[in-house]
Amino acid sequence: MEPSPTECLANVLAAIEPATCDAFAQSMPRLVAFAYQRGAHRADTGDLLGFVADDILHTDLAEYANLIYSQLRLKTPQALIEDLAWVYRTYIQRGVSLRHFPLDLAVWCDAADQLLDAQSAAQIKRVYGCMGMLHGWLTEHASTSPASRAIDAELAPLFQGYIAALLKPDMAEAIHITSEYVTSPARLSTWWEHVIQPAMYEIGDRWAHGEITVGQEHLATAITQRVMAIHYPLILELPREKGAIVVAASPGEMHEIGPRLVADLLEVGGWDVYFTGANTPAASVVVLIEQTRARVLAISTTLTTSLPAVATLIAQVRQACRPAPHILVGGQAYTSSPELWRQIGADGFAASARSGCDYIEAYQQSAGKL
Numbered sequence: 001m002e003p004s005p006t007e008c009l010a011n012v013l014a015a016i017e018p019a020t021c022d023a024f025a026q027s028m029p030r031l032v033a034f035a036y037q038r039g040a041h042r043a044d045t046g047d048l049l050g051f052v053a054d055d056i057l058h059t060d061l062a063e064y065a066n067l068i069y070s071q072l073r074l075k076t077p078q079a080l081i082e083d084l085a086w087v088y089r090t091y092i093q094r095g096v097s098l099r100h101f102p103l104d105l106a107v108w109c110d111a112a113d114q115l116l117d118a119q120s121a122a123q124i125k126r127v128y129g130c131m132g133m134l135h136g137w138l139t140e141h142a143s144t145s146p147a148s149r150a151i152d153a154e155l156a157p158l159f160q161g162y163i164a165a166l167l168k169p170d171m172a173e174a175i176h177i178t179s180e181y182v183t184s185p186a187r188l189s190t191w192w193e194h195v196i197q198p199a200m201y202e203i204g205d206r207w208a209h210g211e212i213t214v215g216q217e218h219l220a221t222a223i224t225q226r227v228m229a230i231h232y233p234l235i236l237e238l239p240r241e242k243g244a245i246v247v248a249a250s251p252g253e254m255h256e257i258g259p260r261l262v263a264d265l266l267e268v269g270g271w272d273v274y275f276t277g278a279n280t281p282a283a284s285v286v287v288l289i290e291q292t293r294a295r296v297l298a299i300s301t302t303l304t305t306s307l308p309a310v311a312t313l314i315a316q317v318r319q320a321c322r323p324a325p326h327i328l329v330g331g332q333a334y335t336s337s338p339e340l341w342r343q344i345g346a347d348g349f350a351a352s353a354r355s356g357c358d359y360i361e362a363y364q365q366s367a368g369k370l
Contacts, residue, residue, distance in 0.1 A: 196224060254279055310329065329344070
């Protein structure tokens with residue numbers, strides 16, 4: 001019996017050797033340049049991609065190469081499939097022809113033959129071959145709408161009002177709706193967890209399915225950041241007696257609402273939280289842990305392509321900090337393969353902001369006061 005495409009992908013990823021990962025990483029700029037030259041000079045590029053500016057084409061190719069590299073290292077077939085489904089969905093919503101995907105894989109195979117050693121090229125081309133076998137499924141999956149997220153019945157009308165304000169866009173209305181409800185630290189926690197977090201998930205889903213533009217997504221994010229900043233003084237003077245925690249977004253990532261939400265919930269719970277914001281270099285995280293003597297580091301990751309950098313950050317923290325903090329990870333990057341947290345060297349994983357806070361509370365009780 002022939003293995004399924006998913007089983008095929010699992011087998012070929014497992015066979016990728018460290019030297020192949022290194023060869024791919026070292027050759028990435030040349031691989032991207034090769035694919036760009038092939039794409040830019042195809043006579044039918046306009047028909048395949050529609051109007052795509054040269055800089056956007058090059059950026060897309062570089063991001064695609066980074067996606068492949070991250071999965072060569074992580075070896076998680078389900079995560080790669082989910083990433084590819086996202087690529088298909090995004091490209092199809094842009095008007096990219098379905099013919100583009102197998103043709104593009106052929107270009108990447110040629111690039112491997114031209115620019116990598118024979119063994120590395122053979123291993124990577126087997127990955128591309130399995131990806132090609134998934135073309136039909138990915139095409140069908142790209143048109144599937146995401147399942148709706150459950151919203152607390154009491155807050156559902158307010159949630160819909162907040163989403164509407166983000167999409168108008170109407171910052172004053174988003175602030176007003178929030179202020180009407182958020183009158184205490186406890187209600188801030190509820191709003192952050194049951195309105196802001198699912199609202200940002202929905203905005204992301206709508207962007208991924210082409211229902212809103214990237215500009216609308218960025219504006220909704222900016223409005224929510226302003227909403228959170230305006231209401232932060234409600235928790236600014238709360239006692240912080242449970243110990244120090246560093247909360248960070250992954251190196252290289254600009255998504256910061258998730259970790260900021262976690263940081264605020266922890267502060268409401270009495271923790272002394274040091275939130276680093278987006279894209280904090282690993283060296284700076286190490287310094288902050290040493291300065292604050294934090295015993296917990298919480299890292300939020302949205303993109304699976306950022307996970308190799310998270311693994312590097314975790315290794316650096318463990319090497320430099322004595323004693324090393326307990327390391328908790330979470331975020332959308334782990335949705336398809338929750339066990340990824342073990343591969344990158346973390347101590348634990350939380351599927352949501354609330355479960356992350358609960359995890360830290362339980363760890364504090366089991367380990368003694370931090």
